[in-house]
Amino acid sequence: MNKIHVNLKNDSYNIYVGDIFGAHIFKQIEELQINLTERQILIITNSTVAALYLKDTQQLIQAVYPHARVSVLELGDGEQYKNFDSINAILSHMLEHQFNRSSLLVALGGGVIGDMTGFAASIYQRGIDYISIPTTLLAQVDSSVGGKTGINHALGKNMIGAFKQPKLVLINPNVLKTLTDLDFSSGMAEVVKYGLIMDLDFYNYLAHNVAAINLRDLAVLQRMIIKSIQNKVALVEIDEFETGNRALLNLGHTFGHALEKIQQYAGLTHGQGVAIGTVMAARLSSKLGYLSLDCVNNIKNLLSSFKLPVAAPADINVTDMINAMSLDKKNINGTLRLILLEDIAKGIILESVDITTIKNIMVESGVNA
Numbered sequence: 622m623n624k625i626h627v628n629l630k631n632d633s634y635n636i637y638v639g640d641i642f643g644a645h646i647f648k649q650i651e652e653l654q655i656n657l658t659e660r661q662i663l664i665i666t667n668s669t670v671a672a673l674y675l676k677d678t679q680q681l682i683q684a685v686y687p688h689a690r691v692s693v694l695e696l697g698d699g700e701q702y703k704n705f706d707s708i709n710a711i712l713s714h715m716l717e718h719q720f721n722r723s724s725l726l727v728a729l730g731g732g733v734i735g736d737m738t739g740f741a742a743s744i745y746q747r748g749i750d751y752i753s754i755p756t757t758l759l760a761q762v763d764s765s766v767g768g769k770t771g772i773n774h775a776l777g778k779n780m781i782g783a784f785k786q787p788k789l790v791l792i793n794p795n796v797l798k799t800l801t802d803l804d805f806s807s808g809m810a811e812v813v814k815y816g817l818i819m820d821l822d823f824y825n826y827l828a829h830n831v832a833a834i835n836l837r838d839l840a841v842l843q844r845m846i847i848k849s850i851q852n853k854v855a856l857v858e859i860d861e862f863e864t865g866n867r868a869l870l871n872l873g874h875t876f877g878h879a880l881e882k883i884q885q886y887a888g889l890t891h892g893q894g895v896a897i898g899t900v901m902a903a904r905l906s907s908k909l910g911y912l913s914l915d916c917v918n919n920i921k922n923l924l925s926s927f928k929l930p931v932a933a934p935a936d937i938n939v940t941d942m943i944n945a946m947s948l949d950k951k952n953i954n955g956t957l958r959l960i961l962l963e964d965i966a967k968g969i970i971l972e973s974v975d976i977t978t979i980k981n982i983m984v985e986s987g988v989n990a
């Protein structure tokens with residue numbers, strides 16, 4: 622069992638990576654050894670994940686907390702359910718079952734379930750505890766770490782939310798074996814991101830292990846997950862509330878969020894949007910003289926080798942993209958703020974980039990003029 626400590630001013634916590642569903646190991650996790658005599662626990666999941674992992678999770682939680690009352694809420698599956706209706710369903714369940722401030726939420730699922738569970742935990746009775754059991758690659762390497770929680774709004778992705786750190790994150794790489802190829806490759810967009818913004822050795826490790834990663838070799842996946850988390854934790858620890866360098870984690874996201882929003886969160890997956898956005902950011906970096914064309918091609922090839930798209934879908938146009946991007950919360954005072962690359966493993970934050978250049982890059986990346 623690997624333990625990664627997240628050292629924050631007020632809300633430090635541990636992330637465990639290993640066979641967390643093994644009862645023996647689960648019982649060793651020190652954070653779970655608290656007395657929960659009166660505590661209510663709600664496991665929040667969806668039907669896909671429930672069919673696969675709910676029974677094990679319930680049994681383990683009940684074994685560790687024999688006196689707690691454990692209930693389950695299954696939400697709709699998909700990005701289109703990351704909205705107020707789902708939050709309302711969680712809050713209503715807790716009120717109907719008389720949850721109090723010492724109740725606990727457990728997120729069992731991918732980034733959608735994790736983001737919503739954390740957000741509900743941040744607002745129920747002004748804040749209660751939650752723990753996270755992320756079950757997608759994307760959630761294990763990215764969304765379960767760092768405390769960004771929230772939901773989408775028709776006008777913009779992740780526009781409503783809060784910073785709320787979990788009490789504990791339990792990661793079992795074994796569960797990735799049941800992910801679809803699409804969801805597995807989506808997670809790889811965020812994995813590649815860490816290499817691109819800050820870690821050359823990791824970027825090279827990924828490039829040398831494409832076959833093993835695509836075959837989901839457990840040892841390689843475990844190493845990849847731990848390295849990704851360590852990179853994210855390093856940025857979160859120095860900038861918990863994203864006032865500075867934590868923004869590097871948004872590489873490709875301003876473009877990607879715009880693509881997701883235009884398709885009403887029911888087209889490209891988040892990871893696919895990030896992959897296309899990353900290539901746009903790389904092209905833009907090259908156009909502005911920061912990055913060589915060789916590097917741009919290298920990045921495209923690596924993303925493609927993980928079966929990620931590197932060009933926009935056919936039905937997207939520049940005006941819609943610019944409108945969607947201008948709402949992104951990474952913008953400051955009306956200026957488009959983008960994460961670009963000075964080199965592989967060297968992300969930079971640029972406050973103002975000429976809009977015509979951005980439009981040209983979009984067109985080069987398959988967006989209709």
Ligand SMILES: NC(=O)c1ccc[n+]([C@@H]2O[C@H](COP(=O)([O-])OP(=O)(O)OC[C@H]3O[C@@H](n4cnc5c(N)ncnc54)[C@H](O)[C@@H]3O)[C@@H](O)[C@H]2O)c1
Nearest residue numbers: 669731732733756757759760763764769796799800804891
């Ligand atoms: N909070 C953050 O810092 C942060 C960072 C990155 C992304 N995100 C958010 O994460 C979300 C995307 O997360 P995602 O890619 O995990 O999507 P997701 O949660 O929709 O999961 C993808 C699919 O995989 C299924 N699934 C989950 N675990 C499974 C398993 N083990 N086996 C089989 N199927 C499984 C889900 O039911 C779903 O159909 C987006 O909303 C994005 O905005 C948040």
